[in-house]
């Protein structure tokens with residue numbers, strides 16, 4: 703999750719914690735926290751409470767962007783989601799979802815007081831690959847692929863609005879081809895896909911240079927312009943697929959260079 707990504711999807715971000723047990727090596731929020739001295743590479747995975755000073759009304763809110771929802775904070779997440787909806791906001795919940803959390807949120811949205819507001823929330827599950835070995839390297843504390851898929855399924859089976867974020871994609875076009883076939887049946891919105899932003903500098907900062915450089919080289923190579931352009935060509939007319947700016951920038955660059963489709 704990133705602030706830039708949040709702006710592509712919403713008016714504003716909403717968080718009640720800083721820090722995240724998922725500890726994704728590419729995390730924008732972690733890199734920012736380290737840069738501004740509020741966190742270190744080693745303590746980002748110990749979230750701190752940070753309630754917002756002001757609550758939005760009538761906005762399109764993305765929640766969360768500086769933490770995730772897990773069993774330790776799900777009650778607070780439910781309270782916040784309820785209040786945001788009752789205050790007239792539309793809420794985009796973006797999460798590397800745990801199944802138990804999804805079930806809790808489904809139960810919350812079954813509450814009679816929120817019945818008229820069910821369409822004002824969308825649950826976007828972040829899944830960048832189905833390859834468990836890659837998830838463990840890049841998102842060491844996050845739920846595995848199957849748990850996220852089951853969480854997505856739980857939202858969808860409950861008639862809630864669902865989507866997927868394959869940003870960052872943890873691989874190249876072949877990884878997205880595989881993922882698309884696996885998740886599409888549980889999505890009634892869109893499947894977003896985007897590159898990993900600034901992988902070298904961000905991963906090095908977040909891991910104190912301890913992350914395997916060949917794996918950084920691998921992701922940079924797999925997300926080169928040619929590969930991302932081929933991905934765009936294949937899915938550009940698929941209404942279910944949406945491209946983040948990181949891929950559209952490649953398309954625009956190629957068009958400007960006279961390499962367009």
Ligand code: SF4
Nearest residue numbers: 703722725726729769
């Ligand atoms: S889920 Fe990953 S990217 Fe999102 S806030 Fe947590 S550590 Fe950062």
